[in-house]
Amino acid sequence: MVVLVSGANGQLGQSLQFIAPNYPDIHFIFCSSADLDISNLENCQTVFSKIKPNYCINAAAYTAVDKAESEPEKAYLINVIGAQNLAAVCKQYATVLLHVSTDFVFDGNASKPYSEDDIPNPTGVYGQTKLDGEKGIQATFENYYIIRTSWVYSQFANNFMKTMLRLASERDSISVVNDQIGTPTNAVDLAAALVQIALTDNRQPTTDNFGIYNFSNEGQCSWYDFAKKIFEINNKNIDLKPIPTSSFPTPAKRPKFSVLDKTKIKNTFGLEIKSWEDSLKTI
Template sequence: MVVLVTGANGQLGQSLRNIAPHYPDIEFVFCDSLQLNITQRAQIESVFNQYQPEFCINTAAYTAVDKAESEPEKAHAINVVGAQNLAEVCQEKGTVLLHVSTDFVFDGTQKTPYTEDDLPNPTGVYGQTKWEGEQAIARATSRYFIVRTAWVYSQFGANFMKTMLRLADERDALRVVSDQVGSPTNAVDLAEVLVAMVRYASQHDHPAFGIYHFSNEGQCSWYDFATAILKYSQRTTPVFPIPTTDFPTPAKRPAYSVLRKEKIKRLLGIEILDWEQRLSQLLSSPL
């Protein structure tokens, strides 16, 4: 079974590469943006012709939330055109597409966890392009899984956890927003779930394709997340909570973006671990 992974140098792509040896029955093909630029349709077709993947996991994305406000064309090219290109080629080749999306498709005004049936209403360019990418995939192919996730961190790439560790070593104190709530997601857990979806789809004649939500269990604010990061990394730099209004950014963040995960738990029969447990496990070993 051949599984093609795009965006191989991102933190999720690196997490998939990290767990790949655990699955000797799967032949993973990892392509970075130089080997496979998803905005180039001909390049996608060439790679698919070469490897003939049964599954494609698309982790390639424009994820610079604030920068997207000043680079909407670039965000659109990768998150919409790129997603559509992949979906169209997957449809032609009979390949199942697994595409990673985001909590930023929602506006964050809800007070209860978002389900897959809740109506997206993005408030910025990044969320808008990810939502348009989802719609483009649904138009181009029927054989897809879209997995929305949130607050992804890992030992790989750039992310909130690594930023907090760096700043804690550089500054006397940290000030972190406390009125935005979500669920941190360990990228390795997300990678494991994507592989579980590949296995599920390979074993069923009529897989339940569609949109699914995944993050670790529990919820917290960015301030809570930062406090836990320093606690479990045994750093003593003080952290102070601040409101969003004290930390203006070009892109508006959802105030509440907790995702409901019952659908994916039923599909895969999995237990999802708590965010703080997974964070402590990661930080208990050298990064």
């Protein structure tokens, strides 16, 4: 079973490399953007013609939410054109595509966790390009799993947890938004879920399971709650202040509520998902 992973140097790509030794029966091939430029169809075709993977996990994405507002073309190239290119070559080589999307496809105005059937309504460039990428895949072929996730962090690359720990070493006081609610997701847990989907699909090839799924850790919190738990677990003594979103304006609007309902992915693939607090303790 050959699994090609794009975006190998990113947070999710590194998390997949971290867990790969746990799956000796899978031959993982990790491609950085230098090895596989998903925005270049010809390059995608060249790579796929050599590897002929059974599965492709697309961990490549433009994820700079605020920067996307001033770099829409760059975000579109990676998140839309890139997704369409991978879908096209996956179709050509009978490869199943596992594509990672985001809670930012929603506007955050819900009062209960979002299900896969809720209507997307992105409020910024990043969310719109991720949604357009989903649509591009769906318009190309049927053999895909689109996994929407949220608030991803890990011991790898840049993320909220690492930023908080860095700031704690530089400052005596930090202010963090307390009126945006979501669920932190450990990228290593997300990586394991993606591999589980591929393994299940490989054992039981059926078109019935293809489609969109939500994955995050269990539970919900604010960014302030998340920061507080990070400092607690890492024994950091710092003056942490809760502030409203209005006190921390950003170029891109954030969803006020983006908790995801995981019922479908748990039922379909038999996943047991850790709480965000328990998963945070594992790093």
